[in-house]
Amino acid sequence: MRLQLDNQVALVTGATRGIGAAIATVLAEAGATVVGTATSESGAQRISDALSSTTGGGRGAVLDVRDAEQIKQLIDNIRDNEGAPSILVNNAGITRDGLAMRMSDEDWDAVIDTNLNAVFRVTRAVLRGMIKARHGRIINIGSVVGLMGNAGQINYSTAKAGLLGMTRSLAREVAPRGITVNAIAPGFIETDMTGELDDQQREALLEQTPMQRLGQPGDIAAAVCFLASPAAGYITGETLNVNGGLLMS
């Protein structure tokens, strides 16, 4: 079985680094034309460079996912250039860690805005095209902490848990139109985000992970590619754990 995404247009948010960058590349290698978003011009350029040598090709684009007007402009722009996105990967996310007692409203709001509210807005913006086409794949990047919780991440885990509910409700709404909506819940993956863990935290994590290693961005990208492909056409509303066995549900 080969996972072919020829003639598909994929939008991947937060594709400059880490998991998002790996997803953009893997989808483009599978044949999709990929638009990856970045918060800066230099980030967008980096995405364009990374995609230039892939099978499906693509480009980077600047997007602040919190800005509804920018979302609309980008979706219109993609529709006019590459065609309406048939694959959406909601990957962009931030962390503002802190214990609940000491967490500021700003840190709470920033994470909920970017990791939850923005996902809804980007999704809503691409739905029209998918419903018209009677085909679509929406893949939300959640987190294992949305399922198991994590001390110091009340904002992040709340947003990620919310994302899973969003995934299921939307899956029910749009299934009759040939659109699947799924989530992936990565465990701890080697990226800049987990680079902030200290050695002790890292040790403790590895002890709880049966595979005894952190995941690689490519582990998540492969799962995204599967869910985006025709092979996963009967899977919807599902949360796929990709965590080396850290949590099994």
Add this chain to the structure above:
Amino acid sequence: MSSIEERVKKIVVEQLGVKEDEVTSEASFVDDLGADSLDTVELVMALEEEFECEIPDEEAEKITTVQQAIDYVNRHLDQ
């Protein structure tokens, strides 16, 4: 140039996959033409595109029959 009535009926036929003779003016999208809630949202979206207008939610809710759609468009285009 076809009339508004013809254009509305054409959209209903396309969106709901029903036969032209079923789309009478009195036909209700849900009760007579078998539309579900998502169909009615799509129908409103299609009307918005065809007539280049934006139909507010509270107005969209009141459009439940073919005639109501035609009336809405007529009213809107008069303005």
